[in-house]
Structure formats: C-alpha cells, structure tokens
Amino acid sequence: MKYSLISLLALAGAVSAWLPADRNLFGEQPNSVARSISIGNGRSVKRFTSGYNKIRGVNLGSLFIIEPWMCGDEWNAMGCGGTKSEFDCMMKLGQDGGNAVFKKHWDTWITEQDMDKIKEYGLNTIRVPVGYWLVEDVVDKASEHFPQGGMEYMDRLAEWAASRGIYVILDLHGAPAAQEPNQPFTGQYAPSSGFFQDYNYDRAVKFLTTMTERIHKNTAYRTTGMLEVLNEPERNHPDLITTFYAKAHDQIRAVEQSLNVPADKQLTIQFMDKGWGAGNPRDVLQGKDGVAFDNHRYLKWAPIEHSKTSYLATSCADTFGQDDNKPIVIGEWSLAVDTAVEWAAEWDPTKDDNKAFYKQWWAAQVQAYEKDLxxxxxxxxxxxxxxxxxxxxxxxxxxxxxxxxxxxAGLAKC
Incomplete structure (x- = not known):
C-alpha cells in the first residue's frame, strides 16, 4: 500500500523528536565557546556557539554485520574463511554451528573496555550497523540463513552506551534481499539487489517498527535517539522514496503514537540524503520535523585529483545537505585514499613522514562535518x-x- 503525502502530513503532526542537544546529553563540551548574556541585576547566563553538542562518533563496523575485508583474522577464526558474507558463512557452518561462533564474536568484538576508550578519546556517539535479521520474525527461515540471538547483545550494547551518556544511532545496514548487489555490508553477497519490491519493503518496515517499540519500552535504549531507515541504497529506484521512505516514516510515527510517546521523546528518523543519488527524501517529507539526513564522504572514490593538496582543499571546502536535506550527520568517512596510490611512499601510513598529512586531513574533515550535526x-x-x-x-x-x-580547529589550517 502506498501512502499519500496528505496522509503522512496528517499523521505526523508537530513532531519534534530529539537530538543530543535537546537533552543536554553531552553536557558542556570543552569546545563550547560561551559568552555571558546579561539578564539584569549583575546576573548573566551562558549561551553557546554552534560547536556545542556536536555528534562526534564512530561506527561499530563488523559487530552485527561482519565485513570480511576489514577483519580477516576474526573471519577466519570463526571458520568463515573462503566465504563472502554472513549468509554464506551460515550456509557453510549450519544454523547451530553458526549461531555459536557468531555469539562468541558479538561477545568479544566490542567490549565495555572499548566503550570506555570511546569516551576517553573524546567521542560521544556510536552508529550501530545492523541487519534486518536482528528481528528474527522478519527472516524467511526456509531460504535465508543468518545468525540468531543478536538482540540480546544489541540490548547489552545499548545499555553500555546509555550508562556512559553515549548517543546511539541505530542503522538498518542490511535490508531484506539486499539493497546493493555484491556488498557484504548487506549481510549477503547477492548478485542483484532484491530489496526494491513491496514484500521486502514491508519486511524492512516491520524491522523498523519492532525496533521503535523496543527502544521506547526498554530502558537500555534511553540514549538511542536516531533510527536510520536504510544504509546506502542502490540508485535508480524511484519507489524507494515514494513507497518505502514514506511508509517507514509513517509507521514509525504510528508506533510512537500508539505508545503515547510525546513529541520531544520521539525518535529522529534518518534518511540518506539526496547527494547519495538514490532520490531526495524531502519529496515525501516536506514540512516534517523530527527527521535527519546522512551522507558518506569517502574521498577515496571521489572524482578529484588524488593528491594531498587536493584532498585537503576538497575537505576544507566541502558542502553537503543541499535541497533542505538538513540537519545532517556525515555517517561514514575515513582516512583512506585512492587504491592506485594508497601504498605509494608518499601515502604509506606506516611511514612517520606521512602522519602529519593524515592528521591535518582528519582535522579538515572534522571541521567540515561539524558545520552541521x-x-x-x-x-x-x-x-x-x-x-x-x-x-x-x-x-x-x-x-x-x-x-x-x-x-x-587548530590542526585543519583551512
């Protein structure tokens, strides 16, 4: 069933949702430049610049969806060597054997010590990529092969984050039947993207609504404030916007209304922005608040000159969130450079002479991405x-x- 723009507007009402600043979740950060404003009789209050309450975080990649390219030792130790995705590994190991090795992985890949270090390193947010199979009722067990039992570990992670005041972005990274072909980040190395049909849209919506209810009912998720409806969809599927995005937004809000969640406690619903190339979510979200956007800035694959000067200049001047796709979080970025040059002497990360460039480039990207959320x-x-x-x-x-x-701010030199 397709939802009309009119029905969306009627359902949403005045939704404000919440972001970290709304609950002062991160407190007064060291970069919160304060200025005193007189309120009479010698009294004053602090007001902060836009550097206050910025999301500064990391993805917990390969926790709930393992990408073999980034953790080959773990993949091989689990007995998954020679397979391309979680689906393939489960086919190899069988359900019981696969469940056992994945539970060990979930128990050890990210620990409380990691969470402590995230805080120690000045970060305040985790983005958690998960697959739809986390909600096991969504899986067609006769034809889809995924590890079971992950929800217990997701609950535990959410509590670890909440107890440390860390904001959580929960990201549907792997969609039913895969939203991109030949990508292990979908959990299945599918030869084609089968996601773009009503059956799989409905299954993804069921995942999102189930997690929405869990977030609001389970206190472990008290700092989980953003739910991303889909990571990196394939381009050129117009009904992704008109059908899936509209329905996902509609049904998440419907669950919250059924639970009597007040507007200021509702989830921020996040979409990949128009710059990703899979359509403009604002086509069905005009007039909505309580939403946010996501873009991924990997200069490694950007159509630019692959030189240090170009990387720095591009990041310093970077803009994003056009066509009212704001507020926006840059949900993925790295220090990786073009494959053709990445191990040349002037780029080799193991050479101390190159560290100054990478430090400056990290700073230039941070400075750019903090122009928004x-x-x-x-x-x-x-x-x-x-x-x-x-x-x-x-x-x-x-x-x-x-x-x-x-x-x-002092290292970017933009």
Missing part, C-alpha cells in the same frame, strides 16, 4: 595490520588522531 567515522576498529586509515582507535594509538577532537 557532526560525524561518525568508519570504523572503531579493524584488523588491517599497520593500516589505521579505517580505524579510529588505531589512528589514535598511532598518534595521528588526537585524543581530544577539539584540536581539529
């Missing part, structure tokens, strides 16, 4: 040896990223 780096940890360009923790440990993200 902020950013989440891809990813927290990897198993790529000395190549920390995809690993925030690895880059901090290598002395490339400072423990205090506030240093970006």
């Amino acid at each position: 902020g950013w989440t780096f891809w990813s927290w940890k990897t198993q790529l040896g000395g190549d920390w360009r995809w690993s925030y923790s690895g880059a901090v440990d290598a002395g490339v990223i400072p423990k205090d993200p506030n240093e970006a």
Whole structure:
C-alpha cells in the first residue's frame, strides 16, 4: 500500500523528536565557546556557539554485520574463511554451528573496555550497523540463513552506551534481499539487489517498527535517539522514496503514537540524503520535523585529483545537505585514499613522514562535518595490520588522531 503525502502530513503532526542537544546529553563540551548574556541585576547566563553538542562518533563496523575485508583474522577464526558474507558463512557452518561462533564474536568484538576508550578519546556517539535479521520474525527461515540471538547483545550494547551518556544511532545496514548487489555490508553477497519490491519493503518496515517499540519500552535504549531507515541504497529506484521512505516514516510515527510517546521523546528518523543519488527524501517529507539526513564522504572514490593538496582543499571546502536535506550527520568517512596510490611512499601510513598529512586531513574533515550535526567515522576498529586509515582507535594509538577532537580547529589550517 502506498501512502499519500496528505496522509503522512496528517499523521505526523508537530513532531519534534530529539537530538543530543535537546537533552543536554553531552553536557558542556570543552569546545563550547560561551559568552555571558546579561539578564539584569549583575546576573548573566551562558549561551553557546554552534560547536556545542556536536555528534562526534564512530561506527561499530563488523559487530552485527561482519565485513570480511576489514577483519580477516576474526573471519577466519570463526571458520568463515573462503566465504563472502554472513549468509554464506551460515550456509557453510549450519544454523547451530553458526549461531555459536557468531555469539562468541558479538561477545568479544566490542567490549565495555572499548566503550570506555570511546569516551576517553573524546567521542560521544556510536552508529550501530545492523541487519534486518536482528528481528528474527522478519527472516524467511526456509531460504535465508543468518545468525540468531543478536538482540540480546544489541540490548547489552545499548545499555553500555546509555550508562556512559553515549548517543546511539541505530542503522538498518542490511535490508531484506539486499539493497546493493555484491556488498557484504548487506549481510549477503547477492548478485542483484532484491530489496526494491513491496514484500521486502514491508519486511524492512516491520524491522523498523519492532525496533521503535523496543527502544521506547526498554530502558537500555534511553540514549538511542536516531533510527536510520536504510544504509546506502542502490540508485535508480524511484519507489524507494515514494513507497518505502514514506511508509517507514509513517509507521514509525504510528508506533510512537500508539505508545503515547510525546513529541520531544520521539525518535529522529534518518534518511540518506539526496547527494547519495538514490532520490531526495524531502519529496515525501516536506514540512516534517523530527527527521535527519546522512551522507558518506569517502574521498577515496571521489572524482578529484588524488593528491594531498587536493584532498585537503576538497575537505576544507566541502558542502553537503543541499535541497533542505538538513540537519545532517556525515555517517561514514575515513582516512583512506585512492587504491592506485594508497601504498605509494608518499601515502604509506606506516611511514612517520606521512602522519602529519593524515592528521591535518582528519582535522579538515572534522571541521567540515561539524558545520552541521557532526560525524561518525568508519570504523572503531579493524584488523588491517599497520593500516589505521579505517580505524579510529588505531589512528589514535598511532598518534595521528588526537585524543581530544577539539584540536581539529587548530590542526585543519583551512
């Protein structure tokens, strides 16, 4: 069933939802430049600049959807070597054997010590990529093969985040039948994208509504405030916007209304922005508040000159969120460079002479992405040896990223 724009507008009403600043979740950050405003009789109050309450975070990549390219040692140790995706590994190991190795992975890939380090490194947000199979009722068990039991670990992670005041963005990263072909981030190395049909749209909506209810009913999710309806969809599917995006928005709000969730406690619903190339969500979201957008800024694949000067200049001048696709979080970015040059002497991350460039480029990207809501780096940890360009923790440990993200302003030199 397709939802009309009129029905969407009628249902949504005056939804405000919530972002970290609305609950002062991150507190007074060190970069919160305050100015005193007189309120009479010698009294004053603080007001903060736009540097206050920026999202500064990391993706917990390969926790609930493993991407073999970034954690080959873990993949092989699990017995998944030689397979391309979680679906394929489960086919190889069988349901019981696969469940056992994936539970061990969920129990060890991200720990409480990781969460403590995320806080120590000045970060305040985690973006958690998950697959639709987290909600097991959505899975066609006769034809789809995924690990079971992940929800318990998702609940645990949400509580770990909440107890540390860390904001959580929950991201539907892997959709039913895959929203991109030949991509292990969908959980299945599918030869074609089968997501773009009503049956699978409905299954994705069921995932989103189930998680919406869980977030509001389970106190572990008290700092989970943003739900991304779909990660990186394939281009050129117009009904993604008119049917799936509209229905997802409509049904998430319907669940919240049925639970009597007040407007200021409703989830921020997030969509990939028009710049991704799969359509403009504002076509069905005009007049809506309580929404946000996502864009992924990988200069590694950008049509630019692949030189250090070009990377810095591009990031310093970067703009995004056109056509009212704001507020926006840059949900994925890294320090990876073009494959053709990434191991040349002037780019080699293992050479100390190159660290100054990567530090400046990190800062230039941070400065750009904090023009709006902020950013989440891809990813927290990897198993790529000395190549920390995809690993925030690895880059901090290598002395490339400072423990205090506030240093970006002085390092970017834009």
